[in-house]
Amino acid sequence: MLENGLTDYQLIRSKRKSLSIQIDHSGAIVVRAPIRLDKSVIESFINSKKKWIEKKQNLILSRKKISYKDGEMFYYLGKSYPLEITSNHKPSVDFNGEKFLLSGDGKSNLLAFYKDQFIKIVQPRIEYFSKKFDFKYRNVRYRKQKTVWGSCGPKNDINLNYLLMMSPISVIDYVLIHELCHTKIKNHSSQFWNLVEKTMPNYKEQVKWLKHHGHELHALLD
Ligand SMILES: [Zn+2]
Incomplete structure (x- = not known):
């Protein structure tokens, strides 16, 4: 019983x-x-x-379901901001530093917005880190994924989860550095983690943030 x-x-x-x-x-x-x-x-x-x-x-x-209603809070670079539904705003999602302005479908528009912003932010950063720490990657692809934040293939093609646009910039940097470190070491050995720590000494704080908030980022895909 x-x-x-x-x-x-x-x-x-x-x-x-x-x-x-x-x-x-x-x-x-x-x-x-x-x-x-x-x-x-x-x-x-x-x-x-x-x-x-x-x-x-x-x-x-x-874990509450996202409903894309007026006043609902959404993350942007680790801080949350309210959504304001507008009838005919162009573009269909905009962020003005204080709130998100949305017209049309919430989920698809916000995802497209996060992807767009993420690519703009990440491209110069990944170039900067790879030059500064001498990492060599081939391509970067941007996807929305429920299970991983990033990955690095055998030929050093890097995949990044653009839901990370909702996390603080330090967390984005950690994921970039993690995947760049995989261009040198493919596994998660202590040697790998030493390299991550050498490149980003406070990386454990970023791992912690992802552990606590990751499900809130993933909720956008439900
Ligand atoms: Zn890894």
Whole structure:
């Protein structure tokens, strides 16, 4: 029997030896279990994880959906600004340093705006860092991605997530430097992290910001 407060769960049985538990993006409990394991064992396992489950579910429920309404706050370089809906403003999204002016569809226009701004900001910075620290990359591509902030391919093609336009400039610089460091070291060894730290001594603060705020940036893709 599940304890009070624990909702029903999805059970996936397979040829595995151990139990695992996950909370999916909707807040539902998903349990993976060995084929013949007794249900009472599975449910007491879920009960033992009650605190962890509730914490995860609360976090998911507190993430509010973006509605692109007047007055809703949106990030720009790490600070948040209100949205003002206007009927026929051109261009369809504008940022005046105090607020966003929007006419038309919120999601597609804001994404296009962030991409545009991000490219303008990043291009000179990546050139500056690669010259200053002697990194050699081939191409930079800009995408919106739910799982990664950046990546660097085997031929030193760099991909950057333009949702980063919402993060502070120091966080953008960290992601640039992280990917540029991959042009020299492809893995995440201690040697790699030493190079990141040598290039950006306070990089851990930026990692922390992404950890705490990353889901707010990703929410734009929901
Ligand atoms: Zn990396």
